[in-house]
Amino acid sequence: MRRLATWDLRALSFLVLAVCLLVGLRADIAAAATAGDQPSKPPTLPEPLTREAIRELVARLSDAEVRQLLMAQLDKAAAAAPAQTEAGMSAATMAGHTDRLRDRIGAVLHAAPAAPGELRAAVGRFSAGGRPGQLAIVCGVFAVLLTIGGLVETLVARLFADVRQRLGAGGEDTFGVQAGRALLRLLLDLLLLLVFVATVIGAFLIIYQGHGPSRELFILLLVATVQVRVAIILARFLLAPHAADQRLVPFADAEARGLYRGVVGLAVLYGLFLVLAGFMQRWEVSPDVRLFVLTAGRILFVAVLLYTVWRQRAPIADRIRGADPGPLRRVLADLWPLLMTAYVLVVLLALTVEQLAGMAMRSKAGILSLLIIIGLPLIDMLFCRFLGERSLARAAASGEAGPSFVPVLRKGVHIVVTVGGLLAIAQIWEIDLFALAARGMGSRVAAASIDVAITLLLAYLAWEFARTAIDRRLEREATAKAVSDAGEIGGTGASRLATLLPLARVFISITIIVMATMTVLSALGVSIGPLLAGAGVVGLALGFGSQTLVRDIISGAFYLMDDAFRLGEYIDVGDAMGTVEKIGIRSMQLRHHRGPLNIVPYGGIRRLNNQSRDWVVEKLTFRLTYDTDIVKVRKIIKRIGQELEQDPEIGPDLLQPLKSQGVTAMEDSAMVVKAKFMAKPGNQFVIRREAYQRIKKAFDEAGIKFAHRQVTVFVPPTAAGALDAAGAAGLAAVDDEKKG
Structure with a gap:
């Protein structure tokens, strides 16, 4: 497909150059050539489109026909995408593509027996002008050069052995420090790779004897080797198969080694296929044989990839499922190998059909999309792990407890990574999301929808951060402490911040909702100026009509500013007394020590006796x-x-x-x-x-005794009425005891 696209571009450039040359001819010659004849059948591009066919076509066409052909091709290119999008592909076109595809499959299968001969002929064309067995000599020399480059790289690596050892130490470090060390090790590996490449190139230039095909093959082999080495270095950077304390992704040792072996195998296969494809294209192996060999190579590559996927399906499913999985994550964890298999097979089929039928099906975009889909979870995992460990380390150092910002930050990372991945995939597939939205809803509605989505996202994140910050502060504040004996008055109140922060949380939520609503209305084209003026008028009317409500709210605000009471304190407001259980905007709730709950508006408080303050x-x-x-x-x-x-x-x-x-x-x-x-x-x-x-x-x-209430009566023996007096005195004492 790349070769066909190159031919199309060169043909179009040649046609444009021809038109520019022909336009410079005399106008009367052009007029005579076009006016003397009747309109003929418009010229068409030959199939297949080759360089020789283009030169032959341009040589026999007149300037008018060249202009007509150029306009027809430009019109076709401009109208192809909308026509296919709006009307779809007709049955005749589908039938034509199907027939052409069937013919191409037959041609490729018939060319399979000729593959060895075609490859031998390509080797002969490569060896022309060189020695017998030039290909084997080049491969042997390249292997020797790789050995020399490896030896020099090993010697340089020994010079940096102490540096690498220091970079590998520190198993107790935080994730941020570990990531920094891993990044430095990655840079060191890339530096050693650069030394390796420089050594190989220098050695080749020393022994190079001027055979052009050998130089081209050497460059092709070196590029493939570098790509394979870079893939292996990146896999070692992430997985660290032999050093668990240096591993950035949370995999066990066996899982990391299995994934690393799979990545190395795929990288080596990719390098071999890259060299083989470049060799066959450069030394003119027939397209059918080339397609047969490449398709077989792709099938082998996909087989190794799917083997790695299914072998590592359990550990990756555990990472997708996480510690607290939701329904969607559980389904994805169970189905991810099936989804990956289906996606890879579809990309393989699309790539094969693309090269067989010459249809622009964007299979390479599918491959890049697959790489992005694989890379996004790794990026998300690394950022979330970094933020989580950093937050835990900071909390442990400061001794803070309570809600953490980690869940909020993780949500933000998930959103940013997901949106970034979707935009990257859309860019790869050349999809203009805004243009699609504009065609479906109109440009104004599309722009408003984007503004609304961004506003709601920012409002949600702002609320989560504010709520988490308030909850963390409330955890650190002193909470209300009830009395030691149930049914008694008193109790220790909460701190002033613990009293005010719940109200601040309410005001912040209302503020965010109001601001988000105003921003959304403004994005939708609604003028918020009249709304604000109307709200002011309505608020003024409500203020006059609800003076008691306004009095309660203002009185409560002043009480809170004066720090007259707090949550958990026992107060007496005259008509009611009890522990402050809840503070609202216009009233508070007092729980009496015997159980009843009293709702007290702030405006009705004339005096306040706080029995829980200080001592x-x-x-x-x-x-x-x-x-x-x-x-x-x-x-x-x-x-x-x-x-x-x-x-x-x-x-x-x-x-x-x-x-x-x-x-x-x-x-x-x-x-x-x-x-x-x-x-x-x-x-x-x-x-x-x-x-x-x-x-x-x-x-x-x-021996200290408590006194009891008693009355001592002295009765003289000769007094008249002594018994009556004694009885009266006894009754009086009893009455006094009861009254006391």
Whole structure:
């Protein structure tokens, strides 16, 4: 097909040159030649189109016929693509192609027995002007030159042995460092390859004796060798079959070696076929024999490729499936060898039919597309692994926990790699996506669709980054801590950022949605200026009609700016009290310590009592008998306060230790002694319970007794009505006890 395309280009160039020469002739001669005769049948290009046929055609055509033929060919080239796209290929054309294809297949099969003779004749044409057995001599000399180049490359490699050893060290490095080391090793391998090529070329120039075909074959062999070496170097760069710590792609040792052997085998086959194809084309092997040999070579190459695919289907399926596969990834992992086999066979069939029938089926674009499809997952895998390990290393170094940016970055990498791959494939197939969209929807709609897609993509990525950043920050912030005993008031609130960030997340989402919507409407041709003005008018009307709502929102904003309350704090707003569970735009939710949930609008708050901010003072009251030693009581309370302060569970929550406040009141039957401590909000009840238990135990050990409410009645023996008075006094004491 390449040869036919070259002939077409040369023929067209020759025709254009002929037209330019003929136009310079006298106009009257041209007029006489065209006016004296009736219009004849337009000239056509001969089949097959060869150099001799072109020269013969131009020699016998007049300038008018040349011009007519040129216009006909240009019109055909301009109208061929749209005609085939819109109307399709007619049945007659399909039948003609089928007949021609059948004839070509028959000719190729009949030429197969003549292949050895054709190749011997090509070898004879190559050896003309040289020595007998010139081909064997050239191949032997090339093998010697390769040996010399290999020896020089080995010597230079020994000079860089220390450098390579240092580049191979560092198994504990991050992926970024490993990739940098691998890239430096790749550059070193390419440098050694350059030394090898320079040595081979220099040695050849020394022994070259002026035989032109030998020089051409040497260049062909050297180009094929370099291509094979480059493929092997790249495979070693990615797979590192003998060094697991230097491997960039996540394959096991056996899997990496299997893939590496497959790549090496395919590269060697490709180099051999490249030399054979170039030799047959240069030394004029017949097209039928050449096509037969190349088709056999392609079948062998495809067989080796499919063998490698099916042999390595399990490890590659595991990489496609991933750690958390979705339905699509599971299906692709199960079907990828079948899809690859079908695609390779279709490309092979298309390439063969292209060369048999001379139809432009773009089979080479299929091969390049296959390489891109294979390369895209590798690129995606390398970038995702680099970002993942870098993020994990940074999180481990800083001790941060919580959501990571890795999923968001991976989504971005997937999108960029996929879009880039699709654009590259479209470029290879010469598909103008915008032109197709413009023909199907119109240029304005196509441009708007692209703008809308880009806007939605950027909005999605912006939201994911913002949401992840807020979630990471929330993980690091102090969360609300409930009281130690259910049913009690108090509790430690969350940090100010933990209170405001959920609201910021809501505002950011609304902002992104509004901006994306405005951008999409603008891309669709909608003027957003009147919309903004209308929104302002509507907002003003709503402001006048919903003054209570506006008051609630503004009051809430000022409360939050003043840091009056936070999530998890216990507050009293007069009509309701409880723990702040949720903060909204116009109201908040308070959970009472006994369970009920109160919805409190910000505008209705007249006063606010926060019982969870900074610290809390808890007081303990004891009623002791009058014969109690107060000094002993003070010492006991002080000792217990020191014990609580040293307790590993209670001590961190104590801000000031337990201490005695002395006697604060004298009652009829007891002395009232008080003690107090300062603690963090939320755990004061645990400390109070523990303090009571220890004080009770210490008082019992010290013989200190608690006073009970009692009334002592003295009844004289000779008093009248003594029993009645005693009964009345007893009833009064009982009443006082009940009231107290």
